[in-house]
Amino acid sequence: MRQPLVAGNWKMNGSTASVRELLAGVNAGLAGVAKCEVAVCPPYLYIPQVQAELSGTAAAWGGQNLSNQLSGAFTGEIAASMLLDFGCTYVIVGHSERRTLYGEDDALVAAKFAVARAAGLKPILCVGETLSEREQGVTEAVIARQLDAVIAVEGVAALAAGVIAYEPVWAIGTGKTATPEQAQEVHAFIRGRIAALDVGVAEGLRILYGGSMKPDNAVQLMAKPDIDGGLIGGAALVAKDFLGICQAAHASL
Ligand code: PEP
Numbered sequence: 001m002r003q004p005l006v007a008g009n010w011k012m013n014g015s016t017a018s019v020r021e022l023l024a025g026v027n028a029g030l031a032g033v034a035k036c037e038v039a040v041c042p043p044y045l046y047i048p049q050v051q052a053e054l055s056g057t058a059a060a061w062g063g064q065n066l067s068n069q070l071s072g073a074f075t076g077e078i079a080a081s082m083l084l085d086f087g088c089t090y091v092i093v094g095h096s097e098r099r100t101l102y103g104e105d106d107a108l109v110a111a112k113f114a115v116a117r118a119a120g121l122k123p124i125l126c127v128g129e130t131l132s133e134r135e136q137g138v139t140e141a142v143i144a145r146q147l148d149a150v151i152a153v154e155g156v157a158a159l160a161a162g163v164i165a166y167e168p169v170w171a172i173g174t175g176k177t178a179t180p181e182q183a184q185e186v187h188a189f190i191r192g193r194i195a196a197l198d199v200g201v202a203e204g205l206r207i208l209y210g211g212s213m214k215p216d217n218a219v220q221l222m223a224k225p226d227i228d229g230g231l232i233g234g235a236a237l238v239a240k241d242f243l244g245i246c247q248a249a250h251a252s253l
Contacts, residue, residue, distance in 0.1 A: 001253065002228045003036070004036045004037065004222065004249035005037045005038075005039065005163060006038055006039070007039040007041060007124060007208065007231050008039070008233075009041050009095070009233050009236060010043060010064075010237060011043075011064070011233060014042060016049060021239075023053045025239025025240065028239075029243035029246070030057055030059060032243075032250075033246040033247050033249070033250040034058065034250065035250045036246045037058075039061060040062075040236065041090065044063065047061065047063070051087045061089065062090025062091050062122075063083045065095070065098060065112075066079065066080050067080075068115055080121055083119075089121070089122055090123075091121045091124065092123075093113050093116060094112070094113075094127065095167070096126060096128055096169045097172075107149060113158075114154055117154065123161070123162040124163045125147075125150060125162055128172075130170060140186075143186060143190060147190065156201055157201060159201055160204060163206045164205060164208070165231040166186050166187055166190060167209075167210035168182075168183075168211050171212050173233055177211055177212040178209070183221060187207045187224065187226035188225075188226045191205065208228060208230050208231045210231035212234070215248065218230065218245040219248045219252075221248075222252035223252060230245055230249070
């Protein structure tokens with residue numbers, strides 16, 4: 001049985017005041033969603049505040065990105081060791097916004113996955129196709145390429161140290177969620193591809209869905225056998241909505 005994970009990706013949103021209010025709301029609801037692992041990924045600057053406010057609770061936190069380098073003359077970058085220094089458990093790698101807006105290619109994403117894992121962080125590896133790729137019928141080829149880039153560098157066993165998030169690019173921040181059937185089809189493809197290399201890794205691996213997940217569509221998504229939680233953008237900024245999704249994951253077990 002895989003414990004579901006619901007992770008909030010706050011992106012570039014927040015202030016000290018809004019973080020305090022959001023975390024107070026999330027904290028108040030954690031006891032009611034105990035079967036779901038809960039994590040939040042704030043902008044770097046708010047990680048110390050999140051650490052202070054979530055330490056001693058059941059929730060974890062993480063970064064939205066990290067450097068592929070360990071330390072040194074890399075202006076503006078944040079190292080895995082720094083995330084660990086502030087208590088991070090998770091780090092998102094390969095989010096589609098990083099891939100498309102900041103030119104992160106499969107090789108860089110694989111390098112970031114490797115650095116995160118070697119440091120003891122749990123990478124949340126994002127994969128997903130654009131709308132035009134879906135329309136061209138190459139969804140599986142795109143996901144396979146993104147997965148294989150990490151497996152080529154790290155080996156399949158390394159995937160067990162992290163989590164995969166299937167995030168169709170056309171569903172992120174658009175209000176257009178993949179149907180539970182569309183999402184399940186891709187999740188099953190991901191698990192099957194990994195199972196062809198290592199059944200044990202595939203069976204234990206958590207595969208999250210991300211893309212306009214909200215409390216009202218989360219129940220049906222979480223009911224699918226290969227959907228093990230969610231990576232949540234917009235709804236993670238509203239405590240009631242985020243907790244509603246965590247509740248769906250909690251109840252799905
Ligand atoms: C995301 O950016 O990872 C995401 C899933 O965003 P949203 O929930 O807003 O679509």
